[in-house]
Amino acid sequence: MSNSHLFLKSGFPRAPLQNGVGRYVCQLQRIxxxxxxxxxSSRGMRDFIENHLLDFAKENPGIVVYVKPRRHRTPVLVAEYLNGEREWMSCRNNTQEEISKWIDLLKTQNGNSSSLRLRKMWHTEVPSIQGPWTPFLLRSPEATGQTYPNAEASKPLDTPQTATEKLIELFRQQQLEAGEEAHDALNKKRAE
Known part of the structure; x- marks a missing residue:
């Protein structure tokens, strides 16, 4: 087993500022x-800046975009998020389409959560005061002493009659009553 997790920050997974509860707030602050x-190796980055950067800036007014030319260095994307995290990505020999996809990915993330060792796989802001749920929580006390298989427990429950079943029953009663009236009318004619 690796000991690389010893140097990672640890914490609980959580949505930043309960994002999405009221409205969505883009977590990317600046790029x-x-x-x-x-x-x-910077050709794709230069093409992206010339062709797509203005459109990206107009579509995302909440994201500050900095362009920093440097001599004899490989192209890099640096994303800074609202939680203070920074993500650095090398774009060496990437095309403008690839850079556009990477920027869209950085825009939809909420910081570098991969460098966080999780203590638990879930976290809640409002823990339950009722205690944990168990399968035996709403079970009747009589069921605890029963031995299985149990003939009484396997009987079907008395379910209330559905509306369709009620209509079918009323229709059959009407047919029976209509049949009896027709039979009585026949007997009267024969008697006369």
């Missing part, structure tokens, strides 16, 4: 595009 003006 920095670092690139070289001459290097061939």
């Amino acid at each position: 920095t595009l670092k690139f070289c003006k001459n290097n061939g």
Whole structure:
């Protein structure tokens, strides 16, 4: 087993600021595009800046976009989130479409949660005061002393009559009454 988890921060998974309860708040605060003006590995980043950056900035007014040219360096995306986390991504030899996809991915994330060692797989802001649920919680006390198989416990429950069954029953009663009236009328004619 690896000991790499010893150096990670630990905590509980939780939605930042209960995001999505009232309205969605984009967690990406600012993104920095670092690139070289001459290097061939920055061609995709330069193409993205020339063709798609203005559209991205207009579509996402809540995200601050910085463009930082650097000499003889590989292109890098640096995303900073509202929770203070920073995510760094190398974009060496990526096309403008790939960079656009990476930026969309960074926009939909809520920070670098992969560098967090989880103590539990779930967390709630409002824990239950009623205690944990168990399968025996709403079970009747008489069922605890029974031995199975039990003929009485396997009987079907008396369920109330459905509306369809009630209509079928009324229809049959009407047919019987109509049949009896027709039979009585026949007997009267024969008697006369």
